[in-house]
Amino acid sequence: MKNMIAVIFGLGVIAAPWLGFARPEDPPPFPRCLVSTWVNKTCSGTCGTFYTICPGKVMCVFAAVGDFNASPFAPAVVPCEDYTSGTGTCNATAQCTGGTYVGSTSSVTVQVQTCPLTNCP
Amino acid sequence: MRNLLRYMLIALLAYTAHGAVAADDRELLAAVGARPAAGLLVAYELQDVPQDQLRRIEIAVAANGDFHEKQFFKTAENPVAWQSKPMHYVHYSSDMLTASLPGMAAEYTQQPVPNYKDAVPGPVQWGLCPWPVAARLCQWLLDAPDLEIVDFGKSIRASSVRSMLALEADRNGRLLAVTRGDLTIQDTITFRFEYDDANLGAPARMSQIISAMPARSRQERRFNWKATSCAELAASPASVKFDPVELGASKYDPESGDVIHPIRGLLYNRNEVERQAVEASWQHKARPWAFGGLGIVVVAAALYGYRKIRQG
Known part of the structure; x- marks a missing residue:
């Protein structure tokens, strides 16, 4: 019985930070912006003529040194961005660059973090 | 600006008329390029x-x-x-x-x-x-x-x-x-x-x-x-x-992943952020299952303890 309780307690200690019961993070040393950014982007189409870049995930990053906000991700529909021209390569891992933005005609459902409003200058 | 466009048009028209660019037209074009x-x-x-x-x-x-x-x-x-x-x-x-x-x-x-x-x-x-x-x-x-x-x-x-x-x-x-x-x-x-x-x-x-x-x-x-x-x-x-x-x-910087502000310096490493994003997303998906698993273990332990007490 004692062994069982010890095992459960040990599991709880190990899993607590992972389950979100950890001590809250220290506040940032100065006001910091949280801005959303696309990660794991994909590029489809032809670099040089017409291509579309979509996010693989949208998350928040601090505009200063520090940890990123690890608030939960939720599925959301995010519009992709269409460009014409540009240079480089366009595939699942590389993005064409330098094109001009020409709106959005497609979207993807990805995991998205909502960035809370902070004292953003 | 208007002169520039006019010269350009004249050059194009000259080319159309003669089917080839004449020497005079080339001089004209050179003049266009010389006055931007x-x-x-x-x-x-x-x-x-x-x-x-x-x-x-x-x-x-x-x-x-x-x-x-x-x-x-x-x-x-x-x-x-x-x-x-x-x-x-x-x-x-x-x-x-x-x-x-x-x-x-x-x-x-x-x-x-x-x-x-x-x-x-x-x-x-x-x-x-x-x-x-x-x-x-x-x-x-x-x-x-x-x-x-x-x-x-x-x-x-x-x-x-x-x-x-x-x-x-x-x-x-x-x-x-x-x-x-x-x-x-x-x-x-x-x-x-x-x-x-x-x-x-x-x-x-x-x-x-x-x-x-x-x-x-x-x-x-x-x-x-x-x-x-x-x-x-x-x-x-x-x-x-x-x-x-x-x-x-x-x-x-795509090579290192570093994101550097012109005044504040290094903000973060994007490669590291992307790695954490993948982990955070995986943890988020796994969290309900982890809660469920932990709950089952706790209930099973409680039942086991209750049974032991009753038997004892």
Whole structure:
């Protein structure tokens, strides 16, 4: 019985930070912006003529040194961005660059973090 | 500016009339190239779209081909004022191509692209403001072995499939349209211009006609823009400059993943952030299962203990 309780307690200690019961993070040393950014982007189409870049995930990053906000991700529909021209390569891992933005005609459902409003200058 | 366009038109007409470029016409073209304007800064606002899709373009093109394109948006929270920072920007000068990251204009990449503006048909941004580089575009067409010129009476169209470029000009020497892309399958973007008679030097409206073939299925879109301002750039090359502080932007180094603010220095490492994003997402998905598993263990232990107590 004692062994069982010890095992459960040990599991709880190990899993607590992972389950979100950890001590809250220290506040940032100065006001910091949280801005959303696309990660794991994909590029489809032809670099040089017409291509579309979509996010693989949208998350928040601090505009200063520090940890990123690890608030939960939720599925959301995010519009992709269409460009014409540009240079480089366009595939699942590389993005064409330098094109001009020409709106959005497609979207993807990805995991998205909502960035809370902070004292953003 | 008008003289420049007039010379360009005359040169094109001369070519049409004789079927080949005469020596006099080449001298004329050389004169066109020898008197460029310093450059232009034009602002456009998108028309005929819902309030939440409004965009504003500011495009500066210098006579040497350097350019700076910025696109601004309005937000649903504040549909009246333009956002102070552009949501998209591309800059080229001193052989460096600078571009904002998709989905995050607070970061940009910078890479050396020598001769970017010397490769036909030139950067797409020129199409937004082609007048400072009209002589260069015209010369590219005149040098093309497959140049074709069609006379429509009130206007002419010069094109070269090999150069992936076509120009249209009216009899008054005004540039009517610039098309770039694969002309054989119409995988192109066209910038078409209209002028007000009262102000011959500046464009009044611009249309972007995109005829693209993503995945071999044609997509056609048209954006109508109204020119809200047009000004000559200062003669200094620095008039087309990239200022990351003004844009509030940080440089992303794809090699190391470091994101570096021009004043604050290193902000974070994007590679590390992306790695954490993958882990965080995985943890988020696994968390309900972990709660469930832990609950089952606790209940099982409680039942086991209860049974032991009763037996004891």
